[in-house]
Amino acid sequence: MWDSIWINVLLPDGRDNPGAIGVQDGKIAWVGPQASLTAAPETLAKTIYNGANRWVTPGLVDCHTHLVYGGNRAREFEMRLQGVSYEDIAKAGGGILSTMSATRAATEDELFASSYRRLQNLMAEGVTGIEIKSGYGLDMETERKMLVVATKLAQATGIRIQRTFLGAHALPPEYKNRSDDYITHICEDMLPALHEAGLVDAVDVFCERIGFTLAQAERVFQKAQQLGLPVKIHAEQLSNQHGSALAARSRALSADHLEYLDEDGVKAMAASGTIAVLLPGAYYFLRETRLPPIDLLRKHSVPIAIATDHNPGTSPVHSLLLMMNMACTIFHLTPQESLAGVTCHAAAALGWNDSGKLEQGARADFALWDIGELAELSYSIGHNACYAVVRNGLYVAIPQSRSD
Ligand code: NIG
Ligand code: FE
Numbered sequence: 491m492w493d494s495i496w497i498n499v500l501l502p503d504g505r506d507n508p509g510a511i512g513v514q515d516g517k518i519a520w521v522g523p524q525a526s527l528t529a530a531p532e533t534l535a536k537t538i539y540n541g542a543n544r545w546v547t548p549g550l551v552d553c554h555t556h557l558v559y560g561g562n563r564a565r566e567f568e569m570r571l572q573g574v575s576y577e578d579i580a581k582a583g584g585g586i587l588s589t590m591s592a593t594r595a596a597t598e599d600e601l602f603a604s605s606y607r608r609l610q611n612l613m614a615e616g617v618t619g620i621e622i623k624s625g626y627g628l629d630m631e632t633e634r635k636m637l638v639v640a641t642k643l644a645q646a647t648g649i650r651i652q653r654t655f656l657g658a659h660a661l662p663p664e665y666k667n668r669s670d671d672y673i674t675h676i677c678e679d680m681l682p683a684l685h686e687a688g689l690v691d692a693v694d695v696f697c698e699r700i701g702f703t704l705a706q707a708e709r710v711f712q713k714a715q716q717l718g719l720p721v722k723i724h725a726e727q728l729s730n731q732h733g734s735a736l737a738a739r740s741r742a743l744s745a746d747h748l749e750y751l752d753e754d755g756v757k758a759m760a761a762s763g764t765i766a767v768l769l770p771g772a773y774y775f776l777r778e779t780r781l782p783p784i785d786l787l788r789k790h791s792v793p794i795a796i797a798t799d800h801n802p803g804t805s806p807v808h809s810l811l812l813m814m815n816m817a818c819t820i821f822h823l824t825p826q827e828s829l830a831g832v833t834c835h836a837a838a839a840l841g842w843n844d845s846g847k848l849e850q851g852a853r854a855d856f857a858l859w860d861i862g863e864l865a866e867l868s869y870s871i872g873h874n875a876c877y878a879v880v881r882n883g884l885y886v887a888i889p890q891s892r893s894d
Pocket of ligand 1: 799
């Protein structure tokens with residue numbers, strides 16, 4: 491007998507007929523049209539939930555965030571509004587380094603409290619899985635502190651969290667003018683120790699003029715792969731450094747940002763199965779004008795994921811639903827593409843092949859919505875239609891007032 495069954499839910503491919511989902515041991519045991527159930531629901535499961543004809547989707551996955559950090563960068567936002575560029579602020583020692591100082595100064599408890607609040611905002615919108623990067627410590631102690639906080643967030647909330655080590659995010663002041671030495675420190679000391687401590691699920695590099703070179707990114711990737719860790723990259727955000735082609739050669743899970751990606755890079759990603767993670771929040775907040783090559787990604791069938799890129803500098807975004815809207819309005823995705831971008835393709839960008847889909851054997855992570863059609867998820871702005879979430883098979887009501 492299953493632990494529970496959801497009846498009268500509308501499944502994305504169910505053509506408006508009532509569907510049902512059976513849940514057993516935190517996994518989907520059965521999913522399909524209710525009319526195809528082999529027996530009455532009460533004989534199949536211990537608990538019956540009635541979805542009352544609500545739409546159900548896989549739990550949303552936010553596959554690119556920098557959720558754990560100290561301080562904020564509102565002052566830099568004001569400077570950028572006056573015309574100072576993101577790159578110039580970074581070169582003057584602000585940007586990532588200013589968040590590094592605030593993160594080093596924060597206690598583990600303080601970091602946990604602030605990131606827990608941010609995570610609650612995402613979870614209220616049906617997010618059941620999230621990636622959290624380190625990268626605001628840039629020394630062993632603080633990178634460890636960030637990854638420990640990410641681990642504790644998973645324990646405290648029960649949501650699925652991928653912890654990505656992003657030591658190669660910016661050059662810390664201790665290594666000024668010695669970026670190769672810092673990469674050696676990452677490869678020889680930081681990454682092996684944090685991996686040994688069981689704190690790292692994947693490895694990322696910021697490959698950019700104000701980040702690290704292609705050769706440096708490759709050194710970090712080689713070390714990660716020696717340790718058996720999957721890799722991903724921040725690439726072609728502000729310029730074309732050909733980081734996506736390196737990602738493809740390295741069989742990376744994803745290449746993220748991609749405004750300056752060219753067709754050769756797209757073809758390389760297509761050949762290696764690397765997911766394109768697009769981040770409309772950062773594009774919007776930096777007031778970028780060059781769009782990622784959406785049509786080329788479609789032409790070569792590169793799967794497109796969408797994420798918040800939540801971070802204090804370029805994307806202080808607390809809503810994945812808003813990113814679905816921006817993916818459509820700014821990046822010209824269809825609502826279907828945008829939903830796939832925060833479910834199955836987002837899960838693939840994390841190497842999670844049992845998340846982001848409603849299939850027998852997948853994790854029982856799904857969300858129920860008070861909407862008339864699925865496109866409303868991308869259409870509404872500033873409205874959260876999430877009615878309830880099932881996380882690891884367990885029902886969680888979303889406590890909030892809703893208006894229609
Ligand atoms: O994804 N591009 C690098 N990393 C972040 C920004 C980090 C920051 O400015 O604090 C991003 O946009
Ligand atoms: Fe990022």
